[in-house]
Amino acid sequence: MSFEADRIQGLSNYKKTPTNPNSVRMDLNENTFCSLKEISLANEQIRRYPDEQPLTKLLAINWELPESSLMLFNGASEAIQCTCLAFVNPGSRVTVPVPAFALTPHYLNLAGGVLSEVPLTKEMEFDQKAITQSLQTGADLFITASPHNPSGAVLPYIKITEWCRRFPETLFVLDEAYASFGSNTLLNEVGKHKNLLVIRSFSKDCGLAGLRLGAAAGSATLISALSKVRTPFSINSAALSAATTLFQSAGGLNSGVRKQLLCRNMLAKETEECGLPVKTGSGNFFLITGANAEKFHNFCLLNGVVIRLLKNSIVRISPSDEAGNERYRECLLKWKESQL
Numbered sequence: 001m002s003f004e005a006d007r008i009q010g011l012s013n014y015k016k017t018p019t020n021p022n023s024v025r026m027d028l029n030e031n032t033f034c035s036l037k038e039i040s041l042a043n044e045q046i047r048r049y050p051d052e053q054p055l056t057k058l059l060a061i062n063w064e065l066p067e068s069s070l071m072l073f074n075g076a077s078e079a080i081q082c083t084c085l086a087f088v089n090p091g092s093r094v095t096v097p098v099p100a101f102a103l104t105p106h107y108l109n110l111a112g113g114v115l116s117e118v119p120l121t122k123e124m125e126f127d128q129k130a131i132t133q134s135l136q137t138g139a140d141l142f143i144t145a146s147p148h149n150p151s152g153a154v155l156p157y158i159k160i161t162e163w164c165r166r167f168p169e170t171l172f173v174l175d176e177a178y179a180s181f182g183s184n185t186l187l188n189e190v191g192k193h194k195n196l197l198v199i200r201s202f203s204k205d206c207g208l209a210g211l212r213l214g215a216a217a218g219s220a221t222l223i224s225a226l227s228k229v230r231t232p233f234s235i236n237s238a239a240l241s242a243a244t245t246l247f248q249s250a251g252g253l254n255s256g257v258r259k260q261l262l263c264r265n266m267l268a269k270e271t272e273e274c275g276l277p278v279k280t281g282s283g284n285f286f287l288i289t290g291a292n293a294e295k296f297h298n299f300c301l302l303n304g305v306v307i308r309l310l311k312n313s314i315v316r317i318s319p320s321d322e323a324g325n326e327r328y329r330e331c332l333l334k335w336k337e338s339q340l
Contacts, residue, residue, distance in 0.1 A: 008110065024324040025306050026307050026320050027316070027318070028318065031203070033259035033263070034208075041241060054240070062247060069223060072235050075214045076201035076203070083197065083199070084111040085107075085229040087140075087141060088141060092114065094115050094142070095170075096108070096117055096118070097118050097120060098119055099120070099151075099310070100143075100145070104143060104145075108143075116137070124279065128156075142173065143174075144174065144175065145175035146179075147178040147283045148281070149283060150287065150316045152285065154282050172193075176201075178284060182282035190217045194222075198217045199216050201214045202239075202243055204284055205257050213243055257284075263325065264280070267286070267317070267325065271286070275339065276290065277293075286316075288314070291313075293309075300331050
């Protein structure tokens with residue numbers, strides 16, 4: 001006998017890559033380049049429930065949005081989960097470019113959505129024509145990440161706003177976890193489109209992956225719906241304090257993003273010089289493609305460097321800290337020598 005609810009019996013568990021403490025993690029798209037001051041919490045902050053209001057006000061000023069258009073979450077993943085809970089009914093038709101962030105289809109399936117999956121092109125770009133055709137069938141929801149994970153592709157934001165106008169009955173949800181590593185954001189458009197919701201993460205640009213903090217921006221109506229399904233105190237005081245400090249520090253955010261992009265480009269170049277085909281998009285990572293990609297992935301694992309093996313034998317790599325990056329370079333050198 002199973003005690004599981006019927007709706008989850010066909011779902012898979014989220015699988016984490018098994019590692020040991022000495023492994024270098026370059027598979028999680030973390031940002032180790034932000035300069036974080038020591039997080040200090042007063043006893044009063046520990047005893048009291050977290051107060052989101054100061055950070056919400058700060059974000060409203062930075063993003064030039066009313067506070068009623070913003071809500072904080074325990075990471076972007078919780079924002080996606082709450083979006084599915086709030087806006088997806090059993091049988092709702094959902095257009096999803098694939099491959100997608102692993103938890104997005106998981107939460108959609110959990111909510112009972114019927115997924116219309118639109119594959120990326122062979123060049124790993126968004127297939128705008130196929131997406132439009134899917135939307136024309138009467139999609140209730142469209143959701144994707146842009147910049148895309150894992151390809152780094154960017155969906156032209158002028159196209160998204162065009163779709164918002166053309167398909168007013170469809171809710172468009174953009175996961176902008178990697179927006180700081182590109183050049184565009186739709187935050188300035190949420191006030192113009194009642195059917196647009198933008199999700200942001202503080203894990204990638206702020207380097208707060210361990211504290212779990214995200215946000216959603218949309219009309220007051222959309223935010224009100226999200227508030228009905230989010231746990232009231234899901235964000236901890238340490239996350240709120242760290243993010244507030246970063247936003248108040250001059251250049252505290254951008255400097256970490258710039259450093260990681262420089263390191264990403266350098267590692268990508270060094271990887272390509274070793275004969276491995278590389279694709280660099282608009283995220284904080286790069287891809288290795290070609291016949292040797294999976295073989296290189298296994299080689300790195302044997303040498304204590306964890307990189308992400310995706311479908312179709314594509315490998316995704318994001319920079320580590322200084323010591324970790326040196327371990328990866330050593331791995332590259334060993335690989336190059338092994339191919340002679």
